[in-house]
Amino acid sequence: MAAWRVLGKRRLPPLAARAWRLAPERGAECGEAAPGRASRFCPPRKSGHDWIGPPDKLSNLRPVHFHVPEDESPAEQKLRELRQETQDWNQRFWASQNLAFRKEKEEFIHSRLKAKGLGLRTESGQKATLNAEEMADFYKEFLSKNFQKHMYYNRDWYRRNFAITYLMGRVALERAWDRLRPKPKTRS
Template sequence: RLNLLTQCFAFGLFYLCFRLLALERFLFLAALSVLKSAGSTHDWVGPPNPLSNLRPIIYHIPDNETELEKRLRNLRQETEDWNHNFWAKQNITFSKEKEAFIISQLKAKGLTLRDEDGRRRSLSSEEMATFYKNFLDKNRVRHANYNKEWYRRNFTITLLMARVTLNSMWRTVTERQSSKKNGTPTS
C-alpha cells in the first residue's frame, strides 16, 4: 500500500514537473517570438531542454520568404519538434528504468537506497553496464527506426536547402540581367 502511494506521489510529481517544463518551453518560445518581431534577422537558439537535452530553435522568417523557403523552415521546425519529443520520452523512460534497476539490485543485496548517513547508494560500473546493455538491446529497434526517420528527414531538408540556394542564385542572376537591360545599377 505504501509502495502504491509512493508511486502515485512520484507520478504526480513527475507530471507536475513535465507540465512546468512544457510551460517553460512555451514561455521561452513566446519570448523569442516577441524578440523576433522586434526586427531580428537571425535564428534564436534557447537553453537545453531538461528532458530532451536539446536546444529549441526559433527560425527567422524573412519578409520576402518564398513558398519553398517556408516549406524548408516548417520541415526543420517539425523535425526539431519530433526530435525533442522522441528524446524527451526516451530520456524519461531511461531514467525510470535506471532507477528501478538500481533499487532492485540494492534490494537483492539487502540494502536500501540510502545508507545510514542518508547518502544515496550507487552501483559499480560493472553492475550498471548490465543495465545499459539491456536497455540498448531492448530499445534497438526503436533506435534503428529513429535513425532511419532522422536520415530521411535530414536528406529531405538537405535537398530543400539545395533547391532554396539554387532558386536564390537564379533569382539573383535574373534580377541582374533584368537590371542590365533596363540600365539600372545593381547593388
C-alpha cells in the same frame, strides 16, 4: 543559466538578462509555448536570424526559433516548416526516451539494492549507488531492449535530413538564379 544566442553571420554577446523574458513587441502570440515546444521564449521581431536556446530539461536538445523573412518564397517556407517539424519530432522522441531511461534506471538500481539487502540510502545518509559493472548490465539491457526503436529513429532522422538538405540546395539555387536573372528595365 545559458542564454539565447543569435545564429547568423555576426556573433552577439549572450543575452543572459533577457534569456527567458517574452519579447513585448511580439504580443500575445508568444504568451504560451506551442505544443511540443521546449520554451515560451520568442526573439524580438526585428531580429533577422534564427535563435538557439539553452538545452531542454527533458530532451537535452537546444531548441531553435526560426526566423521568418517577410519575403519568404514557397520553397523557403517549406524548408523552414520541415526544419521546425523535424526539431519538434526530435524533441518529442528524446524527451520520451530520456524519461523512460531515467525511470528504468531508477527501477534497476532499486531492485539491485533490494536484492543485496540494502536501502536507497547508505548509513551516512548518502544515496546508494551501484558499481560500474552492475550499471553496464543495465545499459546493455536498455540498449538491447530499445534497439528497434533507435533503428527506426535513425532511419527517419536520415530521411528527414536528406529532405532538408535537398530543400536547402533548391533554395540556394533559387536565390542564385534570382541574383543572376536579368532585371526588367523600368521606364521613367
